[in-house]
Amino acid sequence: EPEVTQTPSHQVTQMGQEVILRCVPISNHLYFYWYRQILGQKVEFLVSFYNNEISEKSEIFDDQFSVERPDGSNFTLKIRSTKLEDSAMYFCATRQGLDNEQFFGPGTRLTVL
Amino acid sequence: SQQGEEDPQALSIQEGENATMNCSYKTSINNLQWYRQNSGRGLVHLILIRSNEREKHSGRLRVTLDTSKKSSSLLITASRAADTASYFCALNTDKLIFGTGTRLQVFP
Numbered sequence: 114e115p116e117v118t119q120t121p122s123h124q125v126t127q128m129g130q131e132v133i134l135r136c137v138p139i140s141n142h143l144y145f146y147w148y149r150q151i152l153g154q155k156v157e158f159l160v161s162f163y164n165n166e167i168s169e170k171s172e173i174f175d176d177q178f179s180v181e182r183p184d185g186s187n188f189t190l191k192i193r194s195t196k197l198e199d200s201a202m203y204f205c206a207t208r209q210g211l212d213n214e215q216f217f218g219p220g221t222r223l224t225v226l
Numbered sequence: 227s228q229q230g231e232e233d234p235q236a237l238s239i240q241e242g243e244n245a246t247m248n249c250s251y252k253t254s255i256n257n258l259q260w261y262r263q264n265s266g267r268g269l270v271h272l273i274l275i276r277s278n279e280r281e282k283h284s285g286r287l288r289v290t291l292d293t294s295k296k297s298s299s300l301l302i303t304a305s306r307a308a309d310t311a312s313y314f315c316a317l318n319t320d321k322l323i324f325g326t327g328t329r330l331q332v333f334p
Contacts (some may be wrong), residue, residue, distance in 0.1 A: 146321065156269065156314075158321040169320060204268060206322070214259050215322055217269040 115139045115220035119205050125224045130193050135223045136188040145188045146206040146215065147180065149173070154209030156204065162188065195225045228324040230258070230298075230315035238331040245305050247328040249298045249315030257318040260289060260300050262311045263327070269314070271302070305332045 118137045126132050138145055147159040161168040162180055163184050170178075179191045188207075192199055206215040230249045239245050249258070260272040273289045273296065275282045282289045287302040302309055310332045316322040 144320070148322075155326055156263075156322075156324040158323065161320050171321075202266070206269075211320060212256060212318070213273045214274045217261075218270060219268040 114192075117205055117207055117216050119203075119218035119221050121221060122219065123222045123224070125226065126195055128197055128225055131190050132195055132223060134190045134192075134203050134205075134223070136190075136218055137178075137186060138205070139209075140183045142207035142209050142216075144168075144208045144211065144215075145180075145182070147190045148204045148206060148217075149201040150204065151198075151201045159190070159203075186193055190199075192214035192223075195223075197225050199223060214220060227326055230317055231325045232313065232328045233269045233313055234328060235326065236329045236331070237323065238333065239305055241303055241305060241307055241332055241334050243329055243332075245302045245309070245332070247313050247330070249300070249316055249325075251296050251298075251315075252322075253317065255293070255317050258291060258298050259316045259318065259322070260287075260314060261314045263323075264311045274310075274318075303329075305330075307332050307334045 120135045145162040148156050150156045158171050160170040160174045165213045177193045182188050202220040204220045205218040230251045257276045259274045261269045263269050275289050275291045286303045291298045310328050312327040314324050314327040
């Protein structure tokens with residue numbers, strides 16, 4: 114069964130460094146999302162992406178965050194200058210259409226020191 | 227609010243018992259989805275129920291939807307220790323808005 118994959122599974126970085134989290138969507142899916150979950154808290158929406166542009170973004174998704182689909186397969190989330198409070202699990206999700214379920218990747222655990 | 231709210235917040239049962247979790251919401255929906263999350267892991271899609279459906283089954287899972295009451299329930303029958311997880315409902319909009327979920331503990 115096709116699945117969403119994410120790399121790396123765990124990323125440790127120093128405060129102020131840039132990180133790029135990668136996601137490979139299910140092949141025929143058109144809608145892409147990033148969510149995050151701070152330890153012990155709710156899963157929070159960050160951004161949605163369709164047709165090579167951002168559809169919607171949350172207040173969390175400030176100028177330090179960006180997304181792109183550079184090669185038509187990978188979907189990436191970049192944090193330009195990480196902060197301690199960016200430490201969280203980051204989940205990628207994709208869906209075929211707006212009326213379909215979202216499928217989540219296993220997540221990337223980001224630790225900012 | 228597009229958020230679904232689950233109750234109870236926590237539920238502890240013995241293996242073999244049934245577990246029922248509820249979700250209430252305030253907006254109109256096209257569909258409602260249930261997800262499971264094992265501690266520290268990703269979210270697994272369980273069932274999607276559309277607004278014109280009243281009940282849906284998948285294995286030991288049964289989901290109901292009452293659009294007049296704006297509520298849904300997830301029933302897990304004959305629970306197993308492996309069902310221990312947090313369960314969330316999510317309303318269909320472009321993005322998913324998650325509540326705090328129901329933490330289910332199934333004791334062997």
